[in-house]
Amino acid sequence: ELSKPSISLVVAALKPNLGIGYQGKMPWRLRKEIKYFKDVTCKVSNPTSQINAVIMGRKTWESIPKKFRPLPDRINVVLSRGFPTCEVIEENIIHANSLDESLKYLSKSDHNRSIERIFVIGGAEIYNTLIDDPRTSHLLLTEIETDKEIPVDTYLKFPLYDENTSWIKQSKQELQSFVGDEIILEDDIKEGDFVYNYTLWKRK
Numbered sequence: 001e002l003s004k005p006s007i008s009l010v011v012a013a014l015k016p017n018l019g020i021g022y023q024g025k026m027p028w029r030l031r032k033e034i035k036y037f038k039d040v041t042c043k044v045s046n047p048t049s050q051i052n053a054v055i056m057g058r059k060t061w062e063s064i065p066k067k068f069r070p071l072p073d074r075i076n077v078v079l080s081r082g083f084p085t086c087e088v089i090e091e092n093i094i095h096a097n098s099l100d101e102s103l104k105y106l107s108k109s110d111h112n113r114s115i116e117r118i119f120v121i122g123g124a125e126i127y128n129t130l131i132d133d134p135r136t137s138h139l140l141l142t143e144i145e146t147d148k149e150i151p152v153d154t155y156l157k158f159p160l161y162d163e164n165t166s167w168i169k170q171s172k173q174e175l176q177s178f179v180g181d182e183i184i185l186e187d188d189i190k191e192g193d194f195v196y197n198y199t200l201w202k203r204k
């Protein structure tokens with residue numbers, strides 16, 4: 001058997017409280033950041049033989065503009081407790097009623113291409129469950145800062161900055177190696193009222 005796909009969380013959050021949402025939407029629109037999201041989640045070692053998967057909750061699916069979904073060049077898995085087990089809706093869209101069902105589906109080798117990486121792309125409930133799941137090996141966190149008062153009602157409950165955390169922030173060099181040389185990593189990117197940095201965390 002070939003190597004199992006890694007599971008990574010991908011998320012952008014406002015420091016220091018790790019706010020990610022307000023009234024069902026993201027509190028910002030960061031053009032370069034969403035391009036980074038697209039580049040990172042699409043990138044595979046060998047595009048003719050591999051593809052990545054994105055796993056998201058139903059509300060996150062509904063929040064993606066219709067013209068962008070399913071997210072192209074990725075297998076899109078949508079989770080809802082109301083879905084019946086696991087079914088293929090169309091090319092690149094899978095419905096599942098649990099994370100375990102979706103991982104079981106993705107591990108079956110009946111796809112044209114093998115799955116290199118699995119990215120969990122939200123929302124809050126799924127992130128906050130998966131951060132404590134030992135199958136999640138990586139966290140790609142975009143740390144956003146601002147001077148403005150940004151209304152936020154949804155937060156990551158991530159133990160990153162706790163004293164006994166098992167999550168370690170990796171060097172920029174480690175992040176570069178994870179995303180590959182084609183992706184240019186700038187520091188302190190400024191867009192509107194926000195400044196942000198891309199980070200990679202690994203479980204100890």
Ligand code: FOL
Binds near residue numbers: 037038121142
């Ligand atoms: N992680 C990070 N780092 N940034 C995000 O914005 C983000 N967003 C989500 C999950 N993890 C994230 C969930 N929300 C699209 C829209 C919303 C969304 C995720 C993706 C989307 O439409 N993406 C398109 C590109 C759109 C564009 O070019 O404007 C894609 O193909 O990925």
